[in-house]
Amino acid sequence: SQQGEEDPQALSIQEGENATMNCSYKTSINNLQWYRQNSGRGLVHLILIRSNEREKHSGRLRVTLDTSKKSSSLLITASRAADTASYFCATDAEETSGSRLTFGEGTQLTVNP
Amino acid sequence: GAVVSQHPSRVICKSGTSVKIECRSLDFQATTMFWYRQFPKKSLMLMATSNEGSKATYEQGVEKDKFLINHASLTLSTLTVTSAHPEDSSFYICSASGSGRIGETQYFGPGTRLLVL
Numbered sequence: 001s002q003q004g005e006e007d008p009q010a011l012s013i014q015e016g017e018n019a020t021m022n023c024s025y026k027t028s029i030n031n032l033q034w035y036r037q038n039s040g041r042g043l044v045h046l047i048l049i050r051s052n053e054r055e056k057h058s059g060r061l062r063v064t065l066d067t068s069k070k071s072s073s074l075l076i077t078a079s080r081a082a083d084t085a086s087y088f089c090a091t092d093a094e095e096t097s098g099s100r101l102t103f104g105e106g107t108q109l110t111v112n113p
Numbered sequence: 114g115a116v117v118s119q120h121p122s123r124v125i126c127k128s129g130t131s132v133k134i135e136c137r138s139l140d141f142q143a144t145t146m147f148w149y150r151q152f153p154k155k156s157l158m159l160m161a162t163s164n165e166g167s168k169a170t171y172e173q174g175v176e177k178d179k180f181l182i183n184h185a186s187l188t189l190s191t192l193t194v195t196s197a198h199p200e201d202s203s204f205y206i207c208s209a210s211g212s213g214r215i216g217e218t219q220y221f222g223p224g225t226r227l228l229v230l
Contacts, residue, residue, distance in 0.1 A: 090219075106156055
């Protein structure tokens, strides 16, 4: 079965710095999605990148996808204290139906003011 | 748009009782709803997938008689934890997806924290 793995597991930076999180997966995908979770809350969808896309931007977020390496990265530029949260990648595998997602273990980002 | 609510947000119950958690899509029709379980500082574990009007598909290792799922309408799915035990204490999160392009993304509820004493 497919599993998303993220690194680093935890990342601590200063406000204003950029944060980069990586995600690797194992099988062919339809798309890869990034979600954010504040402590004790549900997940918020950040961005979706399809298998035929290589890069996508949304505000301060930049996502890349390398299907040959089966990896993706999420870059948050000019980070803010409010960006402190857990970030998860999730893959929609080609072999599954119904938009079933497999989540990675997550990266805990702490942005210090 | 694409708002999903969950109720209750927090529940404490005695061992042996049953607990029902509701998941509602407020502004779109959810053809598919998903139920996840999350342990502290861990990732989400998919428990089951439900499509409106049909039986839920459970992931391997998830007891369907323990975790009853009903998806009676396009806006409501319920998860009932039957005869709850302390090991069932966890954070339960639902998500919903629609049809077409909106079906590619899952919209998550705020989660329900269950504590079984």
